[in-house]
Amino acid sequence: MRASNQLIGFLNFLTFLLSIPILGGGIWLSTRANNTDCLKFLQWPLIIIGAAIMVISLAGIAGSCYGNTFLMYLYLWVMFFVIATLIGFIIFAFAVTDKGSGHHVPNRVYLEYRxxxxxxxxxxxxxxxxxxxxxxxxxxxxxxxxxxxxxxxxxxxxxxxxxxxxxxxxxxxxxxxxxxxxxxxxxxxxxxxxxxxxxxxxxxxxxxxxxxxxxxxxxxxxxxxxGSLKKSWRRVSVINIVVLIILVILYVVACAAFRHNRQNDNHEAYGETRMEKSRPSRLQF
Incomplete structure (x- = not known):
């Protein structure tokens, strides 16, 4: 296996690990939805994104291990759309929880909400x-x-x-x-x-x-x-932003490694073709 394939496989493994906090954040929101926040549809996009990254990473690992170009193409394209979706989700989460906060009242430590x-x-x-x-x-x-x-x-x-x-x-x-x-x-x-x-x-x-x-x-x-939803979403969104930054870096490195792989394949194919042409033809009797 070429070094670039090993690098791509390692990056896919890291991407797999990064899917865990995203999926965990969705599951945490799900428990909040069942026990405290009581809004039971907001966690599903995050769970789907985390599960998708996990599955795609496994496909990328398989593609790099077995040199399957189709799986690598699939990994890179689908990961691009997943990253774009995660960015959209983070923007949405901050947009819908942008306004509103608790108010201090005299002689009280707890906040009140309007x-x-x-x-x-x-x-x-x-x-x-x-x-x-x-x-x-x-x-x-x-x-x-x-x-x-x-x-x-x-x-x-x-x-x-x-x-x-x-x-x-x-x-x-x-x-x-x-x-x-x-x-x-x-x-x-x-x-x-x-x-x-x-x-x-x-x-x-x-x-x-x-x-x-x-x-x-x-x-x-x-x-x-x-107010409770805002606190929950902001906590998860901060984790998602950190994960997103790392995902983008890994994706860029994976693209560069895959491109390097393709160039090596083209050079090897070109070299083999030239060798075939340079071989002396056998005399026919």
Whole structure:
């Protein structure tokens, strides 16, 4: 096997290894979709891209080991389209999670989330009534709010300690009323009106101490889902960018090695042809 074939095989092996974090990121998003984020279609493009890179790398390894030119051509062309698709996915992920973030409120460590801070395709999809019914049901089934409960010495957590907690976007948006409403803390998911409501936010009237209701119909809950999605996608996108840079470098080196292979083949074929022509012909008797 020529050295360039060995190099191409090694590069394909590295590409195979790089497919693992992409596939792992898609699987991680899938677990988030089932347990926390509750948006169950966003992880599939990443899983498909990771699986495609893995299969193509194996084809490239086979092509380099057995000198199969067709498999090498297939590897290079399909990898080009996969890299282009990964670039598109990264751009899409940053574009749909570009706007919106949590807000600091006085005397609270946790952030609060407002639906008005988000916009675009993802916000419209999450906020749509037909789709939100599925998302809110998923959040309810995930028991995310029930997991907030803490006790110290058999007594519930005090308000002062609760205000110092770092809540997830969904816990902040779905499991408690907005701070501006003026509700009084009893425990993590039970709040009383005290002296009456003080905020004009529509979510103030939507809050319920019913543990099956809470703030699952609130705009703050929808904003919390968007905030959670943004955090998840940004983490995966950073990994994908690093993998993409390495993939592009490996692809360029593989193209150069394959081109060098082709040139060597042409030189060898040309040399054999010249040798055939230079041989003296046998005398015929």
């Amino acid at each position: 639906l008005g801070d988000y916009s675009g395709w993802l916000e419209e999809r999450v906020a749509s009534q037909s789709y939100w019914a599925k998302i809110s049901s998923c959040i309810r089934d995930s028991k995310e709010c029930a997991k907030m409960g803490r006790q110290f010495g058999g007594a519930p957590e005090t308000a002062d300690l609760f205000y110092l907690r770092k809540l997830s976007p969904i816990q902040s948006g779905c499991c408690k009323p907005p701070t501006e409403c003026g509700y009084v803390y009893a425990n993590e998911t039970f709040w009383t009106q005290g002296g009456g409501l003080t905020g004009t936010n529509p979510d103030c009237a939507r809050w319920s101490n019913d543990q099956q209701q809470l703030c699952y119909d609130c705009d703050s809950c929808k904003a919390g889902v968007l």
